[in-house]
Amino acid sequence: MADAVGRVTPLALVLLALLREGEMHTYEMVRLLRQRKADRLVALTHGTIYHTVARLERGGLIAETGTERDGNRPERTTYALTDAGAAAVPEWVRRELPAIDRPDRFRVALAEAHNLDRDEVLRLLGERRVALTASLEQHRAARASAAERGIHPQFLIEVHRQSALLHADIAWLDDAVEFVGNPDTVWGVADLPVTDRYLVQRAAARA
Template sequence: MAPPSTRLLVLGVVRMLQPVHGYDVRRELMSWRAEDWANIAPGSIYGALKTLERDRLIEVVDTKRQGARPARTVYQVTDEGEKEYHAMLRNLWWEAKAGPHPLLPAVVQLPFSQRDDVVAALKARIHRLESDLTLAERDIARILEGSGDHRYDTPFHAAEVSRLSHALAEAELRWTRDLLQRIESGDLDPWERGSPA
Protein backbone atom coordinates (compact mmCIF):
# COMPACT_ATOMS: atom_id res chain seq x y z
CA MET A 1 0.00 0.00 0.00
CA ALA A 2 1.19 3.53 -0.76
CA PRO A 3 2.33 5.64 2.22
CA PRO A 4 -0.56 7.72 3.63
CA SER A 5 0.84 11.01 2.30
CA THR A 6 1.21 9.61 -1.23
CA ARG A 7 -2.24 8.06 -1.04
CA LEU A 8 -3.87 11.32 0.04
CA LEU A 9 -2.00 13.49 -2.45
CA VAL A 10 -2.64 11.25 -5.44
CA LEU A 11 -6.30 10.85 -4.50
CA GLY A 12 -6.58 14.62 -4.01
CA VAL A 13 -5.09 15.41 -7.41
CA VAL A 14 -7.32 12.88 -9.17
CA ARG A 15 -10.28 14.51 -7.38
CA MET A 16 -9.13 17.99 -8.39
CA LEU A 17 -8.42 17.27 -12.08
CA GLN A 18 -10.82 14.41 -12.84
CA PRO A 19 -11.17 12.82 -15.25
CA VAL A 20 -7.39 12.67 -15.37
CA HIS A 21 -4.54 10.58 -16.75
CA GLY A 22 -1.74 9.40 -14.46
CA TYR A 23 0.84 11.56 -16.26
CA ASP A 24 -1.18 14.68 -15.42
CA VAL A 25 -1.40 13.60 -11.76
CA ARG A 26 2.38 13.19 -11.73
CA ARG A 27 2.94 16.55 -13.44
CA GLU A 28 0.67 18.35 -10.96
CA LEU A 29 2.41 16.83 -7.92
CA MET A 30 5.81 17.65 -9.38
CA SER A 31 4.67 21.28 -9.84
CA TRP A 32 3.96 21.28 -6.09
CA ARG A 33 7.46 19.84 -5.54
CA ALA A 34 5.95 16.98 -3.55
CA GLU A 35 9.06 14.90 -4.18
CA ASP A 36 10.93 17.27 -1.81
CA TRP A 37 8.53 17.60 1.12
CA ALA A 38 6.45 14.42 0.91
CA ASN A 39 9.18 12.10 -0.34
CA ILE A 40 7.06 11.07 -3.32
CA ALA A 41 9.13 9.53 -6.08
CA PRO A 42 7.59 10.13 -9.52
CA GLY A 43 7.28 6.37 -10.12
CA SER A 44 5.38 5.84 -6.87
CA ILE A 45 2.51 7.91 -8.21
CA TYR A 46 1.59 5.21 -10.73
CA GLY A 47 1.77 2.57 -8.00
CA ALA A 48 -0.53 4.69 -5.83
CA LEU A 49 -3.01 4.98 -8.70
CA LYS A 50 -3.12 1.19 -9.03
CA THR A 51 -3.57 0.79 -5.26
CA LEU A 52 -6.34 3.39 -5.17
CA GLU A 53 -8.06 1.63 -8.06
CA ARG A 54 -7.70 -1.76 -6.35
CA ASP A 55 -9.20 -0.26 -3.16
CA ARG A 56 -12.07 1.15 -5.25
CA LEU A 57 -11.31 4.74 -4.30
CA ILE A 58 -10.79 5.67 -7.95
CA GLU A 59 -12.04 4.03 -11.13
CA VAL A 60 -11.00 3.87 -14.75
CA VAL A 61 -13.37 5.90 -16.91
CA ASP A 62 -11.53 5.64 -20.21
CA THR A 63 -8.54 4.08 -21.93
CA LYS A 64 -7.57 6.23 -24.86
CA ARG A 65 -5.10 5.31 -27.57
CA GLN A 66 -3.62 7.92 -29.88
CA GLY A 67 -1.85 6.54 -32.91
CA ALA A 68 0.97 4.14 -32.00
CA ARG A 69 1.14 5.40 -28.42
CA PRO A 70 0.15 3.04 -25.62
CA ALA A 71 -3.34 3.40 -24.17
CA ARG A 72 -3.72 6.20 -21.62
CA THR A 73 -5.82 5.28 -18.60
CA VAL A 74 -8.09 8.04 -17.31
CA TYR A 75 -9.31 8.02 -13.69
CA GLN A 76 -11.97 9.62 -11.56
CA VAL A 77 -12.79 9.41 -7.84
CA THR A 78 -15.56 7.05 -6.68
CA ASP A 79 -18.11 7.92 -3.99
CA GLU A 80 -16.07 5.81 -1.54
CA GLY A 81 -12.92 7.66 -2.63
CA GLU A 82 -14.61 10.98 -1.93
CA LYS A 83 -15.46 9.86 1.62
CA GLU A 84 -11.95 8.48 2.19
CA TYR A 85 -10.33 11.66 0.88
CA HIS A 86 -12.26 13.86 3.30
CA ALA A 87 -11.62 11.48 6.21
CA MET A 88 -7.85 11.41 5.57
CA LEU A 89 -7.69 15.18 5.12
CA ARG A 90 -9.73 15.85 8.26
CA ASN A 91 -7.49 13.52 10.30
CA LEU A 92 -4.36 15.34 9.18
CA TRP A 93 -5.76 18.79 9.95
CA TRP A 94 -6.87 17.76 13.43
CA GLU A 95 -3.89 15.59 14.37
CA ALA A 96 -1.23 17.60 16.17
CA LYS A 97 1.41 14.90 16.32
CA ALA A 98 4.92 15.46 15.07
CA GLY A 99 6.42 12.67 13.04
CA PRO A 100 9.58 10.98 14.24
CA HIS A 101 12.58 13.19 13.55
CA PRO A 102 15.50 11.31 11.97
CA LEU A 103 17.89 12.78 14.57
CA LEU A 104 16.07 11.29 17.60
CA PRO A 105 17.91 7.93 17.58
CA ALA A 106 21.24 9.80 17.72
CA VAL A 107 20.05 12.16 20.49
CA VAL A 108 19.10 9.30 22.83
CA GLN A 109 22.56 7.84 22.29
CA LEU A 110 24.39 11.10 22.96
CA PRO A 111 26.44 9.68 25.88
CA PHE A 112 27.79 6.95 23.58
CA SER A 113 28.92 9.37 20.87
CA GLN A 114 32.33 11.02 20.74
CA ARG A 115 32.10 14.55 22.20
CA ASP A 116 34.28 16.10 19.47
CA ASP A 117 32.19 14.42 16.76
CA VAL A 118 28.96 15.72 18.32
CA VAL A 119 30.30 19.28 18.60
CA ALA A 120 31.57 19.24 15.00
CA ALA A 121 28.28 17.77 13.75
CA LEU A 122 26.22 20.35 15.65
CA LYS A 123 28.29 23.21 14.19
CA ALA A 124 27.91 21.78 10.69
CA ARG A 125 24.18 21.29 11.29
CA ILE A 126 23.84 24.95 12.32
CA HIS A 127 25.49 26.09 9.07
CA ARG A 128 23.28 23.76 6.99
CA LEU A 129 20.10 24.91 8.75
CA GLU A 130 21.06 28.58 8.31
CA SER A 131 21.63 27.92 4.61
CA ASP A 132 18.34 25.98 4.32
CA LEU A 133 16.48 28.87 5.95
CA THR A 134 17.94 31.37 3.49
CA LEU A 135 17.02 29.15 0.54
CA ALA A 136 13.48 28.62 1.90
CA GLU A 137 12.99 32.39 2.27
CA ARG A 138 14.08 32.91 -1.34
CA ASP A 139 11.87 30.03 -2.48
CA ILE A 140 8.82 31.49 -0.75
CA ALA A 141 9.45 34.89 -2.34
CA ARG A 142 9.94 33.28 -5.79
CA ILE A 143 6.72 31.28 -5.53
CA LEU A 144 4.68 34.27 -4.39
CA GLU A 145 6.18 36.50 -7.09
CA GLY A 146 5.45 33.99 -9.87
CA SER A 147 6.40 34.35 -13.52
CA GLY A 148 2.97 35.19 -14.82
CA ASP A 149 2.74 31.89 -16.69
CA HIS A 150 0.61 29.41 -14.74
CA ARG A 151 2.05 26.48 -16.72
CA TYR A 152 5.47 26.97 -15.16
CA ASP A 153 4.70 28.56 -11.81
CA THR A 154 4.63 26.66 -8.55
CA PRO A 155 1.09 27.04 -7.14
CA PHE A 156 0.80 29.59 -4.33
CA HIS A 157 -0.41 26.98 -1.84
CA ALA A 158 2.98 25.27 -2.20
CA ALA A 159 4.52 28.35 -0.56
CA GLU A 160 2.76 27.28 2.64
CA VAL A 161 4.70 24.03 2.55
CA SER A 162 7.89 26.09 2.33
CA ARG A 163 6.71 28.30 5.21
CA LEU A 164 6.01 25.29 7.42
CA SER A 165 9.38 23.76 6.50
CA HIS A 166 11.00 27.11 7.32
CA ALA A 167 9.32 27.25 10.74
CA LEU A 168 10.39 23.68 11.53
CA ALA A 169 13.97 24.43 10.46
CA GLU A 170 13.97 27.54 12.68
CA ALA A 171 12.89 25.43 15.66
CA GLU A 172 15.57 22.84 14.91
CA LEU A 173 18.18 25.59 14.56
CA ARG A 174 17.25 27.03 18.00
CA TRP A 175 17.46 23.57 19.57
CA THR A 176 20.80 22.81 17.89
CA ARG A 177 22.35 26.12 18.98
CA ASP A 178 21.07 25.57 22.53
CA LEU A 179 22.45 22.01 22.71
CA LEU A 180 25.83 23.13 21.35
CA GLN A 181 25.98 26.03 23.83
CA ARG A 182 25.15 23.75 26.80
CA ILE A 183 27.78 21.19 25.76
CA GLU A 184 30.49 23.82 25.14
CA SER A 185 29.74 25.65 28.42
CA GLY A 186 29.76 22.41 30.41
CA ASP A 187 26.13 22.81 31.52
CA LEU A 188 25.45 19.49 29.80
CA ASP A 189 28.05 16.75 29.91
CA PRO A 190 26.42 13.43 29.11
CA TRP A 191 29.87 11.84 28.94
CA GLU A 192 30.35 12.22 32.72
CA ARG A 193 28.53 9.84 35.06
CA GLY A 194 25.87 11.63 37.09
CA SER A 195 25.51 14.48 34.57
CA PRO A 196 21.99 16.01 34.52
CA ALA A 197 21.59 14.79 30.92
Protein backbone atom coordinates (compact mmCIF):
# COMPACT_ATOMS: atom_id res chain seq x y z
CA MET A 1 0.00 0.00 0.00
CA ALA A 2 2.82 2.42 0.84
CA ASP A 3 4.28 2.12 -2.66
CA ALA A 4 0.86 2.65 -4.27
CA VAL A 5 0.16 5.70 -2.13
CA GLY A 6 3.59 7.10 -2.97
CA ARG A 7 2.64 7.11 -6.65
CA VAL A 8 -0.61 9.01 -6.07
CA THR A 9 -0.30 12.56 -7.35
CA PRO A 10 -2.13 15.51 -5.75
CA LEU A 11 -4.69 15.47 -8.60
CA ALA A 12 -5.20 11.72 -8.20
CA LEU A 13 -5.74 12.20 -4.49
CA VAL A 14 -8.36 14.90 -5.12
CA LEU A 15 -10.20 12.55 -7.50
CA LEU A 16 -10.05 9.63 -5.06
CA ALA A 17 -11.35 11.83 -2.25
CA LEU A 18 -14.18 13.00 -4.49
CA LEU A 19 -15.20 9.42 -5.23
CA ARG A 20 -15.49 8.76 -1.50
CA GLU A 21 -18.71 10.75 -1.80
CA GLY A 22 -20.14 8.34 -4.35
CA GLU A 23 -19.65 6.92 -7.82
CA MET A 24 -19.67 9.37 -10.73
CA HIS A 25 -18.44 9.84 -14.27
CA THR A 26 -15.48 11.95 -15.33
CA TYR A 27 -17.53 14.88 -16.61
CA GLU A 28 -19.25 15.04 -13.24
CA MET A 29 -15.88 15.03 -11.46
CA VAL A 30 -14.71 17.98 -13.56
CA ARG A 31 -17.91 19.93 -12.96
CA LEU A 32 -17.92 19.36 -9.23
CA LEU A 33 -14.24 20.14 -8.75
CA ARG A 34 -14.58 23.38 -10.67
CA GLN A 35 -17.65 24.26 -8.66
CA ARG A 36 -15.63 23.76 -5.49
CA LYS A 37 -12.72 25.82 -6.91
CA ALA A 38 -10.30 22.90 -6.63
CA ASP A 39 -8.26 24.49 -9.43
CA ARG A 40 -6.61 26.61 -6.75
CA LEU A 41 -4.87 23.40 -5.61
CA VAL A 42 -4.39 21.30 -8.75
CA ALA A 43 -4.53 21.88 -12.50
CA LEU A 44 -7.98 20.95 -13.80
CA THR A 45 -8.12 20.19 -17.49
CA HIS A 46 -10.19 17.51 -19.17
CA GLY A 47 -7.02 15.94 -20.54
CA THR A 48 -5.18 15.61 -17.23
CA ILE A 49 -8.27 14.39 -15.43
CA TYR A 50 -9.12 11.74 -18.03
CA HIS A 51 -5.48 10.61 -18.02
CA THR A 52 -5.42 10.43 -14.22
CA VAL A 53 -8.70 8.50 -14.08
CA ALA A 54 -7.29 5.97 -16.56
CA ARG A 55 -4.12 5.60 -14.48
CA LEU A 56 -6.11 5.12 -11.26
CA GLU A 57 -8.16 2.42 -12.94
CA ARG A 58 -5.04 0.62 -14.19
CA GLY A 59 -3.62 0.85 -10.68
CA GLY A 60 -6.69 -0.81 -9.17
CA LEU A 61 -7.69 2.23 -7.10
CA ILE A 62 -10.96 2.83 -8.97
CA ALA A 63 -13.21 0.60 -11.08
CA GLU A 64 -15.93 1.05 -13.67
CA THR A 65 -19.43 0.56 -12.33
CA GLY A 66 -21.53 1.14 -15.45
CA THR A 67 -22.51 3.78 -17.96
CA GLU A 68 -24.98 6.67 -17.96
CA ARG A 69 -26.63 8.63 -20.75
CA ASP A 70 -28.02 12.15 -20.36
CA GLY A 71 -30.36 13.00 -23.22
CA ASN A 72 -28.62 12.82 -26.58
CA ARG A 73 -25.15 12.99 -25.08
CA PRO A 74 -22.76 10.04 -25.45
CA GLU A 75 -22.71 7.39 -22.77
CA ARG A 76 -20.43 8.18 -19.87
CA THR A 77 -18.60 5.59 -17.81
CA THR A 78 -19.12 5.84 -14.06
CA TYR A 79 -16.39 4.99 -11.56
CA ALA A 80 -16.25 4.03 -7.91
CA LEU A 81 -13.45 3.52 -5.42
CA THR A 82 -12.04 0.08 -4.82
CA ASP A 83 -11.08 -0.89 -1.29
CA ALA A 84 -7.48 0.04 -2.14
CA GLY A 85 -8.58 3.43 -3.45
CA ALA A 86 -10.65 4.14 -0.37
CA ALA A 87 -7.71 3.27 1.88
CA ALA A 88 -5.29 5.38 -0.17
CA VAL A 89 -7.00 8.68 0.69
CA PRO A 90 -6.48 8.73 4.48
CA GLU A 91 -3.05 7.14 4.09
CA TRP A 92 -1.92 9.88 1.68
CA VAL A 93 -3.25 12.62 3.96
CA ARG A 94 -1.53 11.01 6.96
CA ARG A 95 1.78 11.06 5.16
CA GLU A 96 1.60 14.60 3.78
CA LEU A 97 -0.09 16.56 6.58
CA PRO A 98 2.90 16.65 8.94
CA ALA A 99 5.56 16.95 6.19
CA ILE A 100 7.07 20.43 5.82
CA ASP A 101 9.18 19.87 2.67
CA ARG A 102 6.33 19.40 0.16
CA PRO A 103 4.16 22.55 0.39
CA ASP A 104 2.02 21.82 -2.69
CA ARG A 105 1.11 18.39 -1.36
CA PHE A 106 0.44 19.82 2.09
CA ARG A 107 -2.18 22.17 0.66
CA VAL A 108 -4.04 19.22 -0.85
CA ALA A 109 -3.65 17.16 2.34
CA LEU A 110 -5.03 20.06 4.36
CA ALA A 111 -7.99 20.42 1.99
CA GLU A 112 -8.73 16.71 2.41
CA ALA A 113 -7.91 16.49 6.12
CA HIS A 114 -11.62 16.01 6.87
CA ASN A 115 -11.17 12.44 5.62
CA LEU A 116 -9.40 11.71 8.91
CA ASP A 117 -10.81 11.76 12.41
CA ARG A 118 -10.51 15.08 14.20
CA ASP A 119 -8.16 13.73 16.89
CA GLU A 120 -5.80 12.26 14.31
CA VAL A 121 -5.68 15.54 12.40
CA LEU A 122 -4.81 17.39 15.61
CA ARG A 123 -2.01 14.90 16.31
CA LEU A 124 -0.58 15.23 12.81
CA LEU A 125 -0.74 19.02 12.92
CA GLY A 126 1.06 18.82 16.25
CA GLU A 127 3.84 16.84 14.55
CA ARG A 128 3.97 19.49 11.85
CA ARG A 129 4.36 22.23 14.43
CA VAL A 130 7.31 20.45 16.01
CA ALA A 131 9.01 20.16 12.61
CA LEU A 132 8.28 23.80 11.72
CA THR A 133 9.63 25.00 15.06
CA ALA A 134 12.83 22.99 14.59
CA SER A 135 13.28 24.42 11.10
CA LEU A 136 12.72 27.96 12.36
CA GLU A 137 15.37 27.50 15.05
CA GLN A 138 17.80 26.17 12.44
CA HIS A 139 17.27 29.23 10.25
CA ARG A 140 17.71 31.58 13.19
CA ALA A 141 20.90 29.81 14.22
CA ALA A 142 22.20 29.95 10.64
CA ARG A 143 21.58 33.70 10.45
CA ALA A 144 23.28 34.28 13.80
CA SER A 145 26.28 32.18 12.78
CA ALA A 146 26.56 34.00 9.46
CA ALA A 147 26.46 37.37 11.20
CA GLU A 148 29.23 36.30 13.58
CA ARG A 149 31.36 35.34 10.57
CA GLY A 150 30.84 38.78 9.06
CA ILE A 151 28.65 37.73 6.15
CA HIS A 152 26.84 40.79 4.83
CA PRO A 153 23.03 40.79 5.43
CA GLN A 154 22.31 41.22 1.72
CA PHE A 155 23.45 37.64 1.19
CA LEU A 156 21.05 36.37 3.86
CA ILE A 157 17.86 37.99 2.64
CA GLU A 158 16.38 34.64 1.52
CA VAL A 159 17.17 33.08 4.89
CA HIS A 160 15.46 36.02 6.56
CA ARG A 161 12.40 35.54 4.34
CA GLN A 162 12.21 31.84 5.13
CA SER A 163 12.40 32.56 8.86
CA ALA A 164 9.51 35.01 8.53
CA LEU A 165 7.45 32.48 6.56
CA LEU A 166 8.09 29.76 9.13
CA HIS A 167 7.10 32.10 11.95
CA ALA A 168 3.87 32.99 10.13
CA ASP A 169 3.17 29.34 9.34
CA ILE A 170 3.45 28.39 13.00
CA ALA A 171 1.10 31.22 13.99
CA TRP A 172 -1.41 30.08 11.38
CA LEU A 173 -1.05 26.47 12.50
CA ASP A 174 -1.92 27.39 16.08
CA ASP A 175 -5.12 29.02 14.82
CA ALA A 176 -5.90 25.98 12.68
CA VAL A 177 -5.48 23.62 15.62
CA GLU A 178 -7.84 25.76 17.67
CA PHE A 179 -10.37 25.70 14.82
CA VAL A 180 -10.23 21.94 14.26
CA GLY A 181 -10.23 21.20 17.98
CA ASN A 182 -13.28 23.35 18.66
CA PRO A 183 -16.21 20.96 19.30
CA ASP A 184 -18.50 23.44 17.52
CA THR A 185 -16.51 22.99 14.29
CA VAL A 186 -18.30 20.52 12.02
CA TRP A 187 -15.76 17.90 10.99
CA GLY A 188 -16.04 15.11 8.43
CA VAL A 189 -18.48 14.59 5.59
CA ALA A 190 -20.73 12.44 7.74
CA ASP A 191 -21.34 15.40 10.08
CA LEU A 192 -22.42 17.81 7.35
CA PRO A 193 -26.08 18.79 7.18
CA VAL A 194 -27.87 16.47 4.79
CA THR A 195 -28.71 19.32 2.41
CA ASP A 196 -24.99 20.01 1.96
CA ARG A 197 -24.04 16.50 0.90
CA TYR A 198 -23.17 15.92 -2.69
CA LEU A 199 -24.97 12.59 -2.93
CA VAL A 200 -28.26 14.13 -1.85
CA GLN A 201 -27.88 16.91 -4.43
CA ARG A 202 -26.96 14.34 -7.06
CA ALA A 203 -29.92 12.13 -6.28
CA ALA A 204 -32.30 15.10 -6.40
CA ALA A 205 -30.90 16.21 -9.76
CA ARG A 206 -31.50 12.78 -11.23
CA ALA A 207 -34.96 12.26 -9.74
